Amino acid sequence: MSLQALPLEQPRSLAFAADQRSNLVLLEADDSLVAELLSSGAVIKGGLQQPAVLSCHEQSFKLKTANTTNSLLLIPFEQVDIANAAQPVLVEAMASSQLELFQMRIDLDKLENLLRARPYTGQADAMECEDIQQSGWTSEELLSQLQAGPGELRTALQGCGALELDGRWHVIEPGYHDMFCEVMVLTAIQNGWQLPRVPLAEMVQELTNDNIDTRVSEHCLKQLSLGPPEGDAIILSNDKVSLRYAKKLLEEPRMAGTTAANFLEEWRLLVPEGIHPSIELLRGHVLLDGAGEAAEIVPFSVESLPKEPMARFKALFAARPEWRIEDLNPYLDGLQVVGQSREELLLKHCRFVQPRLNAPGVYCLR
Numbered sequence: 001m002s003l004q005a006l007p008l009e010q011p012r013s014l015a016f017a018a019d020q021r022s023n024l025v026l027l028e029a030d031d032s033l034v035a036e037l038l039s040s041g042a043v044i045k046g047g048l049q050q051p052a053v054l055s056c057h058e059q060s061f062k063l064k065t066a067n068t069t070n071s072l073l074l075i076p077f078e079q080v081d082i083a084n085a086a087q088p089v090l091v092e093a094m095a096s097s098q099l100e101l102f103q104m105r106i107d108l109d110k111l112e113n114l115l116r117a118r119p120y121t122g123q124a125d126a127m128e129c130e131d132i133q134q135s136g137w138t139s140e141e142l143l144s145q146l147q148a149g150p151g152e153l154r155t156a157l158q159g160c161g162a163l164e165l166d167g168r169w170h171v172i173e174p175g176y177h178d179m180f181c182e183v184m185v186l187t188a189i190q191n192g193w194q195l196p197r198v199p200l201a202e203m204v205q206e207l208t209n210d211n212i213d214t215r216v217s218e219h220c221l222k223q224l225s226l227g228p229p230e231g232d233a234i235i236l237s238n239d240k241v242s243l244r245y246a247k248k249l250l251e252e253p254r255m256a257g258t259t260a261a262n263f264l265e266e267w268r269l270l271v272p273e274g275i276h277p278s279i280e281l282l283r284g285h286v287l288l289d290g291a292g293e294a295a296e297i298v299p300f301s302v303e304s305l306p307k308e309p310m311a312r313f314k315a316l317f318a319a320r321p322e323w324r325i326e327d328l329n330p331y332l333d334g335l336q337v338v339g340q341s342r343e344e345l346l347l348k349h350c351r352f353v354q355p356r357l358n359a360p361g362v363y364c365l366r
Contacts, residue, residue, distance in 0.1 A: 014073070015088035026072065026098035027054075033101075045147045053147040054101065058155075060148050061101035071096055103338045106148040106156045108307040112171075114142065115162055120170035120216070136168030163219045172220065174247075180220045181244045183210055185272045195274030196236035200229050242277040243285065245270045250286070250299045261293035284330030287319065302331050309335050313349040317365040322353070324362055 029037065033056070036042075040057035052063040074093040118136050142153055162169045172180070187206045188195055200221065207217040224241055225234040246267055249255060255263065260279050267277045279288075284302040288295040300319055306312050316323065316331055332342055340348075350363040 013088040015090050017090055017092045021093040024093050024095055026095050028098055028100050055149040057149045058151040060104055062104050064100045065097050066100045067097045106152055111156055115171040119173035121173045121176050136170040138168055178248055195272055197233050199233050238275055239281050241275050242281055258297055260295045260297055263297050307334055309345055322362040322364055
């Protein structure tokens, strides 16, 4: 079959096949998608409460039926350029609709919830677990619950900071990650390694001696570093290490209602030498009620917010009816949008209001 048009200004008569088909489903796709479909195949996924989704290897699309008032006549490809123009073109199939594709992203909220339900809590716990299914997920298990393709899933897992161990994907349980950070810092101090520079191989070996899986050590160190190793060492990120201690401090009941100045003082006492915390690092993790050092710190992390834009903005404006752009920007990270810029998202979901002349503008829920 072919959807190639007949040559213009060359009228042809039509004939309809006796066994003409009407059960074909047409799919609108560009050349790159056709190539991916032919090389890797695709799966259509969906449930009673879900849209139908075409999942290829690297991308997924919502499917929508588009009806047309004209009938689409499908003819064999070889008849398009037939030399005998007097011979009728044989119509072998007809269609009155086609499937349109709308690119979508994997449901990151659902993926993260699945991963958090079975976190990695330590090598000893995993060995003692009678049912291995209680720890982590295989790619096949995740694909059975998510509308996504294998390549798309792997990219999302890496973006979530997940670690693959023996064919199963895990996120590190926050408490275990805190323990790892403390042991890593203590190890550096005991060995006289001045932060933020840490000898990678030596650090991993020391942590292995503390019964921490080598793969887990390398993964956690990578998450805490600025980038790839420099020679035989890694450079720890001041911001990432500082935030690990800040998050732990925010969980302490005595910090409820504390001021920015008091929090910073306590924070500086916690972090190791060579790490320098700053209130600016807390953007996207806390709200500041008030101004200056007397501002009250209220925990409000972007990591706890939905990835879907409408739900994200609803949660944001439930916390505050008005937002300055500099306060709002950190909470727009990680939104699931295809083909929309941050400015377009703001226009769609917010109103820009200037309370009075020469006053700074704020964003309100549309």
